[in-house]
Amino acid sequence: METLIDNAPAMAQPVGTQSEIAQYLRAQQSKSLLRFITCGSVDDGKSTLIGRLLYESKMLFEDQLAQLEADSKKMGTQGENLDFALLVDGLAAEREQGITIDVAYRFFATDKRKFIVADTPGHEQYTRNMVTGASTADLAILLVDARRGVQTQTRRHSYLVATLGIRRVVLAVNKLDMVDYSREVHTRIEKEYREFARQIGLTDIVCIPMSALRGDNITEASANTPWYQGPTLMDHLESVPIDQAPAQDESFRLPVQWVNRPNLDFRGFAGTVSAGVIRRGDRVRALPSGRESRVTGIVGAGAECEQAMRGQAVTLTLADEIDVSRGDVLACAEDPPAVADQFEATLVWMNEDAMLPGRPYLLKLGTRTVGVTVAQPKYKVNVNTLEHLAARTLELNEIGVCNLHLDQPVAFDPYTRNRELGGFILIDRLTNNTVGAGMLHFALRRAQNVHWQAIDVDRRAHAALKHQSPRIVWFTGLSGAGKSTIANLVEKRLHALGHHTYLLDGDNVRHGLNKDLGFSEADRIENIRRVAEVARLMLDAGLIVLVSFISPFRSEREMARALAGDGEFIEVFIDTPLAVAEQRDPKGLYRKARRGELKNFTGIDSPYEPPEHPEIRIDTTGDSAEQAAERIVAWLRDRP
Missing domain, CATH: 2.40.30.10 (Translation factors)
Incomplete structure (x- = not known):
C-alpha cells in the first residue's frame, strides 16, 4: 500500500519554564501511538465520534471551538449538542451533503497515549478511500446506527478490515439515544455482527453502546446504560495493546527508497525498515539479485547508531560494492523474502x-x-x-x-x-x-x-540468414479504414523485394487462435494480447510481421510495442473518419451495429483511441491504397 502521511494539526505550545517544556516534550515522545480508523455505513456518526474525541481530549484551540459553536448554530444545533462532525468534515461538499467523501486524518492525545485517527467514507462509492485509511491502522472502530443495524456497507468494511490485516475491532453501536438506550437492540446487533465477524476471522471484538452526539460511554460511563459494564471507548483505546516492537522471530526487511551518494567516498542505501531489526555487522542479502554483504554503518536522524528497527528511516552502508537500486530490498541473509x-x-x-x-x-x-x-x-x-x-x-x-x-x-x-x-x-x-x-x-x-531457455540461434541469427531487419508493422484503424487492403499490398511488395514476411489479419486469426473470443472489451484486450505474443515469436524468427487489427485501445498497442526491441515496432495509423468508414462498410457491420444487432462495435458503442505518436499516418481520404503501401515500403527501406 502507499505510505500514508500523518496529517496532524499542530498542538498548542505548553506554557512554563524551559525545563518544564522539555519535560513535557519528553513525556509526549515516550507515549505510544495508536493508529485507528472509523468506518461503517453512511451517516452512522463517524465524523461526530471523532469530533467528540477531539473535544473531550481538549485538543481544540479557542478559535476552533468558537468556530464550531458558530457552525453548529448555522446548522441548527447549539447549546450542549454541538455538531462535532463539522470539526472533521472539512470539504464543502461534505458539509452540504452531510457525508464524508475523503479520508480525514486527525491527531489527538491523552495523558496515556497519542492517537492518529482516519475518518473514512461510509458511502459505497468511496470504499476505495476506506482502503487507503485502513492500510496502516492498528484498530478499527466500526460504527452501526442502532436504528438500522448491520448494513451491507458494514459487512463490506468488515471484510476489508479483515483482509487488510486489522485484527482488533470496536463495534460501536451508535445513536443508542434514538432507541431509548435499548439493551435488546444493542444485544441483537452485537449477536448478528459477531456471527458475521466469526466467518471472516475477526475475533478480537469489543462491543460498546454509545451516543457520539451526547457523549454516552465515550470518555465516561453513561448512566443511561446501567446494564453495560464494559470499558468506555477512551478507556479501551488507551489500554489496547499495540504491536510496535518487532517480534523475536521477525526478519529484517528494508525496501530501498534512495541510493544516497553525496560524494565519491560515501554510498548508502536509504529507506524505512518495514520489519525486524538490523545491527552493525549483520549480513544482508539484496533482492532480487541475491548478492550478499555486511552492514558497516547505520545512519538515522543525522547520527550513527548501532541498530535500527521497524518504522525507523535509516541509511545503511555495506562492506561490498554490490549493485543495489531503488526498489530493491535489503533483507536478513539467513531468512530473505x-x-x-x-x-x-x-x-x-x-x-x-x-x-x-x-x-x-x-x-x-x-x-x-x-x-x-x-x-x-x-x-x-x-x-x-x-x-x-x-x-x-x-x-x-x-x-x-x-x-x-x-x-x-x-x-x-x-x-x-x-x-x-x-x-x-x-x-x-x-x-x-x-x-x-x-x-x-x-x-x-x-x-x-518456468524459466527462459537459453538458445543459440537467436533473433539476430535468424535475421542474418534472411538478410533483413525483423519488424512488427502494426496497422490500426476503424473497421473499413482499409487496414487489410493496405497491409496485403505492403506484403506483396516486400515479398517481391525478397523479404520474408507474414501477415496476421484480425478476421483470419479469429478463425483459429482466437475463435473462443467475443467482442467485449475484455475479449478485445485478450485478442490483442495473444496476437502481440505471436508477433513477438515471429519477430524472434527474423520475420517482418504485418499485423492488421482494429486494436482500439492505446494501452494494448503500447503493450505490444513493449514486447519488441527499440525500433522494431512500427505503428501505422490508417486514419479514416468514421463517416467515411461507415460509408464504405464493405462487410455491412456498421449497418448491423446501427440497428443494435452488433454490440460493442468500435466507433458506434465501443470507443476507438487513435494513436498519439504513430510512426506512420496514412490519410485514406487523400492517398489511395497503392500510394499508402508505397509510402510504408519506402519508410521501411529507408530504415534498414
Missing part, C-alpha cells in the same frame, strides 16, 4: 472503469514499480453472504481473487506477514491513476518452475 513474478492475490477494484483481464497496468510494491497484467478473476466475493461468485472482471468496489503476472521478478512477503512487501496498488499506465489495491497471498508454483 521470496522472489517471484507470478502471484495469487486479493484485489479491491477502486476505479469506475472495470478491471480488464490482460490489460497492462503498473504495480507498485514497496518502493518498486513494475508492469503487470491481471488474469480473469478466480472469483469475486459477495460481502453479504461471503459467497464466491464467478466473474470475468471486477467493477468499482468489488473484491476478488486473481492471478497477477509481472514483467520482472520482485521480492515479496505474504501480506499476512509484512504489509509493506505484501500490499500493492495498481496504476493505470496512461492516466497514472490508482485503480486497485491488493494483498499478495503466495507465488504461483509455475513462477519457480
Whole structure:
C-alpha cells in the first residue's frame, strides 16, 4: 500500500519554564501511538465520534471551538449538542451533503497515549478511500446506527478490515439515544455482527453502546446504560495493546527508497525498515539479485547508531560494492523474502472503469514499480453472504481473487506477514491513476518452475540468414479504414523485394487462435494480447510481421510495442473518419451495429483511441491504397 502521511494539526505550545517544556516534550515522545480508523455505513456518526474525541481530549484551540459553536448554530444545533462532525468534515461538499467523501486524518492525545485517527467514507462509492485509511491502522472502530443495524456497507468494511490485516475491532453501536438506550437492540446487533465477524476471522471484538452526539460511554460511563459494564471507548483505546516492537522471530526487511551518494567516498542505501531489526555487522542479502554483504554503518536522524528497527528511516552502508537500486530490498541473509513474478492475490477494484483481464497496468510494491497484467478473476466475493461468485472482471468496489503476472521478478512477503512487501496498488499506465489495491497471498508454483531457455540461434541469427531487419508493422484503424487492403499490398511488395514476411489479419486469426473470443472489451484486450505474443515469436524468427487489427485501445498497442526491441515496432495509423468508414462498410457491420444487432462495435458503442505518436499516418481520404503501401515500403527501406 502507499505510505500514508500523518496529517496532524499542530498542538498548542505548553506554557512554563524551559525545563518544564522539555519535560513535557519528553513525556509526549515516550507515549505510544495508536493508529485507528472509523468506518461503517453512511451517516452512522463517524465524523461526530471523532469530533467528540477531539473535544473531550481538549485538543481544540479557542478559535476552533468558537468556530464550531458558530457552525453548529448555522446548522441548527447549539447549546450542549454541538455538531462535532463539522470539526472533521472539512470539504464543502461534505458539509452540504452531510457525508464524508475523503479520508480525514486527525491527531489527538491523552495523558496515556497519542492517537492518529482516519475518518473514512461510509458511502459505497468511496470504499476505495476506506482502503487507503485502513492500510496502516492498528484498530478499527466500526460504527452501526442502532436504528438500522448491520448494513451491507458494514459487512463490506468488515471484510476489508479483515483482509487488510486489522485484527482488533470496536463495534460501536451508535445513536443508542434514538432507541431509548435499548439493551435488546444493542444485544441483537452485537449477536448478528459477531456471527458475521466469526466467518471472516475477526475475533478480537469489543462491543460498546454509545451516543457520539451526547457523549454516552465515550470518555465516561453513561448512566443511561446501567446494564453495560464494559470499558468506555477512551478507556479501551488507551489500554489496547499495540504491536510496535518487532517480534523475536521477525526478519529484517528494508525496501530501498534512495541510493544516497553525496560524494565519491560515501554510498548508502536509504529507506524505512518495514520489519525486524538490523545491527552493525549483520549480513544482508539484496533482492532480487541475491548478492550478499555486511552492514558497516547505520545512519538515522543525522547520527550513527548501532541498530535500527521497524518504522525507523535509516541509511545503511555495506562492506561490498554490490549493485543495489531503488526498489530493491535489503533483507536478513539467513531468512530473505521470496522472489517471484507470478502471484495469487486479493484485489479491491477502486476505479469506475472495470478491471480488464490482460490489460497492462503498473504495480507498485514497496518502493518498486513494475508492469503487470491481471488474469480473469478466480472469483469475486459477495460481502453479504461471503459467497464466491464467478466473474470475468471486477467493477468499482468489488473484491476478488486473481492471478497477477509481472514483467520482472520482485521480492515479496505474504501480506499476512509484512504489509509493506505484501500490499500493492495498481496504476493505470496512461492516466497514472490508482485503480486497485491488493494483498499478495503466495507465488504461483509455475513462477519457480518456468524459466527462459537459453538458445543459440537467436533473433539476430535468424535475421542474418534472411538478410533483413525483423519488424512488427502494426496497422490500426476503424473497421473499413482499409487496414487489410493496405497491409496485403505492403506484403506483396516486400515479398517481391525478397523479404520474408507474414501477415496476421484480425478476421483470419479469429478463425483459429482466437475463435473462443467475443467482442467485449475484455475479449478485445485478450485478442490483442495473444496476437502481440505471436508477433513477438515471429519477430524472434527474423520475420517482418504485418499485423492488421482494429486494436482500439492505446494501452494494448503500447503493450505490444513493449514486447519488441527499440525500433522494431512500427505503428501505422490508417486514419479514416468514421463517416467515411461507415460509408464504405464493405462487410455491412456498421449497418448491423446501427440497428443494435452488433454490440460493442468500435466507433458506434465501443470507443476507438487513435494513436498519439504513430510512426506512420496514412490519410485514406487523400492517398489511395497503392500510394499508402508505397509510402510504408519506402519508410521501411529507408530504415534498414
